[in-house]
Amino acid sequence: MMYILAPSLLAADFNILGQQILETQKAGAEYLHIDVMDGIFVPSISFGMPLIKSIRETSKQFFDVHLMIVEPERYIQEFVECGADGITFHLEATEHAERVIEEIHAKGAEVGISIKPKTPVEAVYPYLDKVEMILIMSVEPGFGGQTFIPESYERIRQLRNYIDEKGLSVKIEVDGGLGKKNVREVIDAGANVCVAGSAVFKKRSISDNISQFMAAFEEKEE
Ligand code: DX5
Numbered sequence: 487m488m489y490i491l492a493p494s495l496l497a498a499d500f501n502i503l504g505q506q507i508l509e510t511q512k513a514g515a516e517y518l519h520i521d522v523m524d525g526i527f528v529p530s531i532s533f534g535m536p537l538i539k540s541i542r543e544t545s546k547q548f549f550d551v552h553l554m555i556v557e558p559e560r561y562i563q564e565f566v567e568c569g570a571d572g573i574t575f576h577l578e579a580t581e582h583a584e585r586v587i588e589e590i591h592a593k594g595a596e597v598g599i600s601i602k603p604k605t606p607v608e609a610v611y612p613y614l615d616k617v618e619m620i621l622i623m624s625v626e627p628g629f630g631g632q633t634f635i636p637e638s639y640e641r642i643r644q645l646r647n648y649i650d651e652k653g654l655s656v657k658i659e660v661d662g663g664l665g666k667k668n669v670r671e672v673i674d675a676g677a678n679v680c681v682a683g684s685a686v687f688k689k690r691s692i693s694d695n696i697s698q699f700m701a702a703f704e705e706k707e708e
Pocket residue numbers: 494496497519521552625626627628629630631632661662663664681682683684685
């Protein structure tokens with residue numbers, strides 16, 4: 487299994503954004519997780535297309551755009567045009583999941599479907615052969631810096647078992663409250679894309695923080 491770290495931009499210092507993004511890239515983070523919030527699907531508002539377009543000039547990373555917005559179908563084309571490589575939308579945010587999947591693929595990006603902590607894992611089963619990634623939220627979406635919800639381990643395991651039983655290759659991403667203390671348990675449960683905001687940007691140096699995640703991935707691969 488290949489493990490990927492996706493630093494969450496939400497926790498970065500926006501005064502020196504480009505510099506910090508380059509630091510994550512240099513330290514080996516293949517993905518950059520970009521949280522878009524609309525103040526409706528979640529209480530807070532983050533950032534949108536102009537920011538993504540601008541940082542696209544800085545980074546070669548896979549732009550993993552996490553849409554926490556209602557009716558994501560309205561903005562797919564724009565997000566791809568400004569540089570998204572993958573677009574993850576919330577199953578709870580649209581009544582047209584099939585259409586959103588088709589639209590994202592038609593624009594040439596990878597598709598992820600995300601579910602909030604209280605949405606049953608079974609809700610994503612009908613889409614597993616149509617998407618590249620499932621994002622299991624391990625906190626209520628809306629803010630960085632929250633505590634990992636322990637019930638998430640069982641949800642990750644359930645999804646991992648089901649995906650393996652069906653012989654599918656869809657990635658499992660986990661987002662919210664990840665750090666060096668629980669990353670091993672999260673990948674042991676079956677996740678292979680780990681989002682981390684505070685644990686990458688808010689303490690010590692970005693490169694040291696990332697090395698700790700990379701060390702956990704390497705240990706697991708051995
Ligand atoms: C929460 C966002 C997360 C958040 C993670 O709504 O989707 O990506 O930035 O931040 P940490 O790692 O600090 O929990």
